[in-house]
Amino acid sequence: MLGFDNPKKALLTTVKEAVDNSLDACQEMRVLPEIKVEIEFLGNDRFQVSIEDNGPGIIKQQIPNIFAKLLYGSKFHAMKQSRGQQGIGISAAVLYSQLTTGKPAKIISKISPRSPAHYYELNIDTRNNAPDIIKDEEVKWDKDSGIKIELELEAQYQKGKRSIDEYLKQTAIVNPHLHLVYINPEKEKIEYPRVTNEQPKEPKEIKPHPYGVELGILIRMLKTTTARTLQAFLMQDFSRISSKVAKEILEKANLQPNIKPHSLSRLEAEHIMNSIKQTKIMAPPTDCLSPIGQDLILKGFKKEINADFYCSTTRPPSVYRGMPFQIEVGIAYGGNIPSDELAEILRFANRVPLLYEQSACATTKSIINTAWRNYGLQQSRGALPQGPAIILVHICSIWVPYTSESKEAIASYPEIIKEIKLALQECGRKLSLFIRRRRIAENEAQKKSYIEKYLPHVGIALKELLDLNNAEQSKITEILKDILEKGHER
Numbered sequence: 379m380l381g382f383d384n385p386k387k388a389l390l391t392t393v394k395e396a397v398d399n400s401l402d403a404c405q406e407m408r409v410l411p412e413i414k415v416e417i418e419f420l421g422n423d424r425f426q427v428s429i430e431d432n433g434p435g436i437i438k439q440q441i442p443n444i445f446a447k448l449l450y451g452s453k454f455h456a457m458k459q460s461r462g463q464q465g466i467g468i469s470a471a472v473l474y475s476q477l478t479t480g481k482p483a484k485i486i487s488k489i490s491p492r493s494p495a496h497y498y499e500l501n502i503d504t505r506n507n508a509p510d511i512i513k514d515e516e517v518k519w520d521k522d523s524g525i526k527i528e529l530e531l532e533a534q535y536q537k538g539k540r541s542i543d544e545y546l547k548q549t550a551i552v553n554p555h556l557h558l559v560y561i562n563p564e565k566e567k568i569e570y571p572r573v574t575n576e577q578p579k580e581p582k583e584i585k586p587h588p589y590g591v592e593l594g595i596l597i598r599m600l601k602t603t604t605a606r607t608l609q610a611f612l613m614q615d616f617s618r619i620s621s622k623v624a625k626e627i628l629e630k631a632n633l634q635p636n637i638k639p640h641s642l643s644r645l646e647a648e649h650i651m652n653s654i655k656q657t658k659i660m661a662p663p664t665d666c667l668s669p670i671g672q673d674l675i676l677k678g679f680k681k682e683i684n685a686d687f688y689c690s691t692t693r694p695p696s697v698y699r700g701m702p703f704q705i706e707v708g709i710a711y712g713g714n715i716p717s718d719e720l721a722e723i724l725r726f727a728n729r730v731p732l733l734y735e736q737s738a739c740a741t742t743k744s745i746i747n748t749a750w751r752n753y754g755l756q757q758s759r760g761a762l763p764q765g766p767a768i769i770l771v772h773i774c775s776i777w778v779p780y781t782s783e784s785k786e787a788i789a790s791y792p793e794i795i796k797e798i799k800l801a802l803q804e805c806g807r808k809l810s811l812f813i814r815r816r817r818i819a820e821n822e823a824q825k826k827s828y829i830e831k832y833l834p835h836v837g838i839a840l841k842e843l844l845d846l847n848n849a850e851q852s853k854i855t856e857i858l859k860d861i862l863e864k865g866h867e868r
């Protein structure tokens with residue numbers, strides 16, 4: 379199953395799907411997220427995972443479908459920046475738990491302080507892709523609103539690279555407004571405090587841009603539109619289509635503007651697709667994106683990484699295939715970061731850490747294709763740079779082009795690669811300035827230490843040569859030291 383290909387990854391994916399959803403839900407409700415993740419080891423490769431949030435909760439009628447029906451989500455058709463986009467995530471985790479342990483998912487949901495909490499135990503009826511409700515009751519839950527999910531699954535717990543611990547730490551870096559409590563299977567409590575009360579900017583939903591639409595989607599849109607004519611359909615259901623542009627598209631497709639959209643054949647839809655490609659259409663609006671921002675990247679970095687130098691860059695928004703996107707880069711350098719290894723890469727898409735498929739990702743390719751020697755890091759041909767550096771790359775978009783449904787690597791669209799490289803170069807220049815300044819300071823400090831070491835000897839030699847008394851000797855040594863140090867300051 380996607381994202382669950384080995385026991386270690388299964389544990390990570392389960393937590394990730396739930397936490398991503400919690401963060402999306404809190405963002406939508408404009409509430410500062412309080413999330414608790416607890417993983418308990420039950421023995422024999424069994425774990426109980428529980429994730430709790432303070433989001434809006436889910437209304438009773440929807441709970442079974444959301445957790446026990448695959449491909450049921452609210453974000454799939456929305457052209458809006460969010461962590462989830464497929465409607466597979468959480469039900470896949472439920473399915474994995476069910477397949478490996480036979481245990482139902484346990485859910486508590488509460489939507490307001492005035493309404494009761496609902497407790498469900500759910501299985502997925504896999505033959506019909508429908509929820510199988512085992513228990514459905516009202517319970518008391520001392521909380522205004524939110525969701526708590528409990529799943530039992532077969533898995534493996536390990537710290538280190540690509541672990542849950544790493545995922546949560548990285549999540550805290552790019553979500554500085556999150557307060558997270560994590561209790562790991564060793565019963566250790568790890569707390570990530572909130573470092574800003576600033577909510578991320580609310581991402582806006584936009585209509586699809588014609589350049590980003592696939593034939594299948596166009597056909598579905600034609601079937602479900604409320605517009606009565608083709609002309610109205612194009613103007614109303616897409617962004618950036620004026621009446622003039624709509625007329626031009628339909629003229630090229632040889633279709634009458636007043637035809638009913640529902641009556642179009644597949645071939646006619648294809649004609650529209652082709653004529654869209656040949657028509658010049660203004661780029662989509664880009665104010666729909668919600669980047670982290672330079673300052674908050676630095677805050678997040680400083681909170682979790684002990685380095686000597688930090689820098690960050692947020693590029694202006696750009697567009698690939700009709701989809702607005704924006705790139706951010708941060709670099710942490712020196713301090714506790716190991717200096718004899720390849721730089722560590724932290725990849726994020728819509729604030730979600732990407733831990734697998736690093737080499738297949740557009741971010742890695744862009745980093746490899748940047749000339750890091752210019753910026754003070756060592757680099758072998760075709761490799762990542764080497765040195766005490768952590769490089770963070772964040773892409774936010776209304777539709778992140780993952781290479782597969784498991785959402786692990788970003789596809790290499792030339793527009794995306796170009797933007798990542800520009801952001802890396804901007805940060806690279808800041809880094810090289812720091813490294814150069816530090817080298818100069820180090821050289822000078824070394825010179826100063828030589829001076830301090832040898833000057834007394836020069837004093838002794840001068841005393842003998844010029845036949846000085848002790849007072850004269852120390853005076854002359856002082857003067858020499860003064861001259862050399864002043865020169866050093868200059």
Ligand SMILES: Nc1ncnc2c1ncn2[C@@H]1O[C@H](COP(=O)(O)OP(=O)(O)OP(=O)(O)O)[C@@H](O)[C@H]1O
Nearest residue numbers: 399403444451452453462463464465466467468525
């Ligand atoms: N903690 C939660 N609070 C409120 N709503 C939630 C929560 N978890 C899930 N949902 C709702 O359930 C839907 C389905 O979630 P699911 O993770 O299966 O899909 P998704 O997040 O839309 O996409 P993806 O498959 O990419 O994760 C979401 O779209 C959201 O509307």
Ligand SMILES: [Mg+2]
Nearest residue numbers: 399462467468
């Ligand atoms: Mg999801």
